[in-house]
Amino acid sequence: MKTIKKPKDILLFSKKMHLAGKTIGLVPTMGCLHEGHLSLVREAKKRSGIVIVSIFVNPTQFGPNEDYNHYPKTLKKDKALLNKLNIDLLFTPSVKDMYPEGFSSFIKVEGVSGKLCGHSRPGHFRGVTTIVAKLFNIVSPDYAFFGEKDYQQQLIIKKMVKDLNLPVKIISQPTIRESDGTAKSSRNKYLSAKQREAAPVLYQSLLLGKELAKKKEKNVRKILAKLRAFINKERLVKLDYLSIVDPKTLQELKTVKNSGLIILAAYLGKTRLIDNILIKSR
Numbered sequence: 001m002k003t004i005k006k007p008k009d010i011l012l013f014s015k016k017m018h019l020a021g022k023t024i025g026l027v028p029t030m031g032c033l034h035e036g037h038l039s040l041v042r043e044a045k046k047r048s049g050i051v052i053v054s055i056f057v058n059p060t061q062f063g064p065n066e067d068y069n070h071y072p073k074t075l076k077k078d079k080a081l082l083n084k085l086n087i088d089l090l091f092t093p094s095v096k097d098m099y100p101e102g103f104s105s106f107i108k109v110e111g112v113s114g115k116l117c118g119h120s121r122p123g124h125f126r127g128v129t130t131i132v133a134k135l136f137n138i139v140s141p142d143y144a145f146f147g148e149k150d151y152q153q154q155l156i157i158k159k160m161v162k163d164l165n166l167p168v169k170i171i172s173q174p175t176i177r178e179s180d181g182t183a184k185s186s187r188n189k190y191l192s193a194k195q196r197e198a199a200p201v202l203y204q205s206l207l208l209g210k211e212l213a214k215k216k217e218k219n220v221r222k223i224l225a226k227l228r229a230f231i232n233k234e235r236l237v238k239l240d241y242l243s244i245v246d247p248k249t250l251q252e253l254k255t256v257k258n259s260g261l262i263i264l265a266a267y268l269g270k271t272r273l274i275d276n277i278l279i280k281s282r
């Protein structure tokens with residue numbers, strides 16, 4: 001596996017690969033890789049001739065009081081994991097190369113970026129769409145792979161690709177979980193032992209919501225009240241938001257008809273975790 005740091009070198013590499021008739025799959029990450037990231041890499045390997053993984057902790061998607069300066073960095077371990085999967089190329093650009101002095105252009109997807117995580121983390125999705133668009137321009141992937149754990153993120157990226165006619169197909173993949181149901185996340189590392197023990201209540205609440213909606217409870221207000229009561233039993237967990245929304249538009253639902261998405265964010269101490277589950281009643 002080759003590691004390239006300079007955007008101009010990747011541009012050249014991708015051009016050569018395309019000229020040789022190869023398809024390129026890109027898996028953008030912030031590193032501290034776990035099985036969730038690796039599942040995206042495996043899917044990329046199935047679909048594309050060349051697999052490029054990027055590791056870049058993107059400063060513009062973090063708010064001023066967020067964890068940018070503490071975000072876990074485990075590059076050596078990440079490289080070993082990627083080597084085992086036999087990917088073609090690792091792209092690890094510097095902040096200076098991605099955001100040179102005077103940088104002032106951003107991409108914002110209106111509407112869906114303002115809800116849920118976008119409401120709690122103003123500017124977050126503007127940072128995400130900007131870096132993802134930059135990566136697309138540098139790598140020119142045919143396919144790019146994103147996890148459904150970050151449901152709103154993959155929806156916004158799909159919208160950006162459609163709205164801006166970007167020549168890339170976005171493939172989203174299911175959430176990979178720990179054995180207790182907790183969604184794998186680089187941020188799980190921040191949790192104390194007690195917080196880690198409390199974390200499964202989040203996925204359990206999603207399962208409970210899905211079960212209620214599938215049985216007979218269609219009233220969203222009633223379902224959410226039950227889920228809030230369930231989560232609040234865990235003293236260490238403080239909900240940021242909990243909603244049932246239309247999976248395509250993220251509009252809040254009043255009743256669950258054919259489908260819905262239960263989506264939440266919660267704090268355990270200073271650590272903010274997100275999760276979601278799709279409900280299909282037919």
Ligand code: AMP
Nearest residue numbers: 029030031036146147149150175176184
């Ligand atoms: P991150 O490094 O957290 O920015 O994540 C990089 C990519 O991995 C994003 O597309 C995430 O949605 C995806 N991802 C993170 N955690 C998981 C997970 N538990 N299951 C599936 N995909 C994930």
